[in-house]
Amino acid sequence: MTHIDDKIIELARTALSFEYGEEHFYRHAAGMTKNPSGKAMFTRLAEEEPERTEDMHTLFRAIIGQELWHQLAAEEAANAHPSRVIAEMEAAVAQRGMGAVADDAQALRMAMELERRIIHLLKDMAGHINDPAIIKLAEKMILEENSQYDALQAQMDSLQNVGLWLDTPEFRMDGRF
Numbered sequence: 001m002t003h004i005d006d007k008i009i010e011l012a013r014t015a016l017s018f019e020y021g022e023e024h025f026y027r028h029a030a031g032m033t034k035n036p037s038g039k040a041m042f043t044r045l046a047e048e049e050p051e052r053t054e055d056m057h058t059l060f061r062a063i064i065g066q067e068l069w070h071q072l073a074a075e076e077a078a079n080a081h082p083s084r085v086i087a088e089m090e091a092a093v094a095q096r097g098m099g100a101v102a103d104d105a106q107a108l109r110m111a112m113e114l115e116r117r118i119i120h121l122l123k124d125m126a127g128h129i130n131d132p133a134i135i136k137l138a139e140k141m142i143l144e145e146n147s148q149y150d151a152l153q154a155q156m157d158s159l160q161n162v163g164l165w166l167d168t169p170e171f172r173m174d175g176r177f
Helices: 006-032 036-064 066-079 083-095 103-126 132-161
Strands: none
Touching (some): 006 036, 006 103, 036 066, 036 132
16 A cells, blocks of 8 residues: 555545446436437446446555545445536536537537546556556556547547447457457
8 A cells, every 4th residue: 555645535535426426427328318329328338337346446445445445435425426427527518618519429528528537537546556466457447448438439420420329339449359
């Protein structure tokens, strides 16, 4: 475990807010989307989120310690309101001047913003890790989030250039198919 300062604690709190809000966010995005394929994609992303939770717990327990992590998790769970992440994403998209766009594109922009924030959070945390196994876990998580961002970007490109949703992921960055 490394020295725990306010920056690490703030990163952990942010990670927890994403953890408690991300699944709800993707379900919200599915509701915003009018296209059945878009709804299916966002629903699939929501269903994948619980699978990533254990990696997040492992990473942060190693960085800040199990006791402090559980304390922060309990505090965030008590104060968590799923709409907080949604409100933050909508504000970020509006700040970029993209508030008055079609719902499908808006949902994708918000999802891409969420993924960008998670990627930056994980990269910030990687700078506080000394354990090689935990560094490898952080790199795996960053790769997964980058892959998810790339898939969202492909959806955005398809929607904007062709106006069609991709029914299934057309590629995976990990080369599994």
